[in-house]
Amino acid sequence: MAHGESGSAPRVPLPSAPMPEPLSTRQVEHVARLARLRLTPEQIEQFRSQLSAVLGHIAKLEELDVEGIEPMTQPIEMVNRLGNDEVSPAMSLADLLRNAPMVEGDFLAVPKVLADGGGA
């Protein structure tokens, strides 16, 4: 079954896709920081080997020729649907704050954002 552009020649898998290099400890630490996950060195090591194995499997996608294929972010093509500009009942502040671990008055409480080592 052809799945190429305009249903022409089938896309033949390329002979071999190179196995990606396993992730380094530094790379995994960097990703953990981007993901806001405080991991132990043992977890970093475990993820390093597990993620490398999954990435090895994913490398199979390299076998396919995707030249000129438009990426598909959503399976069902749709355009933005605009809502009517109408006032409707909103949730109460009490409902919205009910699940917050720490509240001061009507505000969510957080540590100092500009503390050393924190923030952006």
Add this chain to the structure above:
Amino acid sequence: MSRATALEVRDAIASRRTTAVETVGAALARIAEHNPAIHAVRETYPERALERAAAVDRTIASGGAAGFLAGVPILLKDNIVTSYGKTTCSSKFLENYESPYDATVVTRLEAAGAIIIGKTYCDEFAMGSSTENCAFGPTRNPWALDRVPGGSSGGSAAAVAAGFAPIALGSDTGGSIRQPAALCGVVGLKPTQGRVSRSGLVAFGSSLDQIGPFTRTVTDAAALLEVIAGLDPHDSTSAEVGVSDYLAHLEEPVRDLVIGVPTQYLSASNDASVAEAISVAIETYRAMGAKIESIDLPLTDYGISTYYVIAPAEASSNLARFDGIRYGRRATPRPDEGLEELYARSRAEGFGPEVQRRIMLGTYMLSAGYYDAYYKRALQVRRLILREFEAAFSRCHVLLGPTSPMPAFPLGGRSDPLSMYLCDVYTVNTNIAGICGISIPAGFAAVEGRSLPIGMQLQARAFDESTLLRVARMFEKATQFHTRVCPFGGPAGGSSSAPLAGRRG
């Protein structure tokens, strides 16, 4: 009563052969008695459920219209929010989360008179294929308590198999309704992307997630879909496509039915019992006059690779909201620590290993330098997968194959993440392409002196649930695998079950 279908229960209540209060009470009693062994239900809502059941009974007594599913007990997967009780996604992070609103499916079910009796365990944030990633302990398969029910909606599947409720809802991102339905011997339907509103479904992979029914019959699946489907102003990705009357045409066999059987679905790596059941199923359809067409779907083998780019990428974005500030678990703050460190410790404490693994994977693939190589390429392959399905559906009405390559496996039997991922080889592409699929009972495997259910998957083109359900119903009618009752817990229900003891064909 515990083995009656939803529509039988509804009709019995409507004709006053039983009451909604009695029905809901019996379901709650069965859960109380047998849930400790199966661990499928996380919490129940007895007070609210019995109150609403009493209201249904009053409406019926006064001759009023009580709704399409009036008095029918239903369980929800733990990632569908209700404005009462808790919604934890079976995660420590949301262990105490109380939603301020109801999911749209909840509103629709209650408008139809269904009685929500509780929530079921799942793999944490719906990530897994065995329900072993549930932070509060695994669910067990009612057919064999030392085996998994599948996942991620394992609690809903096990609960329906065990007769806790005739119907339940789950969510399916890469097979999370169909695979546990197969492993528990029930019907599981993943509707087309956009068919059912996701408002109030805790997001995992937004371009893949879909809510759908667990039932014991195809007829109940059609009925439940009819209640929950349709456009929703609260979900801008719900489709503006009319909802068919799925029940009205269900019994009409599809004329000149062409069943496509992808050669890749008959892989030599399928368990022998599964391979046998599927070849018998093909012959069953052939005997009914269907034309069997061999189809080539070479991209089947690229599904898992594509899925494990798109799903973790979307998960890492969706789960970024869990910062421990507005809701969810917050680590105990330390005096010298900044906000970022608090986020990182809260997330590390609250998320289990599989959720962390997927967040890491998705973050890596979306990070600078890797985006094109992984994410963009996966989205390009996604389009190729859709085209391959579209070409197939120009030649056949539905595609047939196994739901899962194997029946239920032992708890702890797949500890390596990649081997767990490969369980979903036949189901992920349905979500990747956004089409619809259903798993229905198709036989049993004899394993260690027990019968383990085998599921058959049918897939149809987007928004063609009507054909999908009709083709499934043809098989159900001809085979009756669905009438084989899971031996767990005995035929409970006491004397009230008498009027409903006989199952319909």
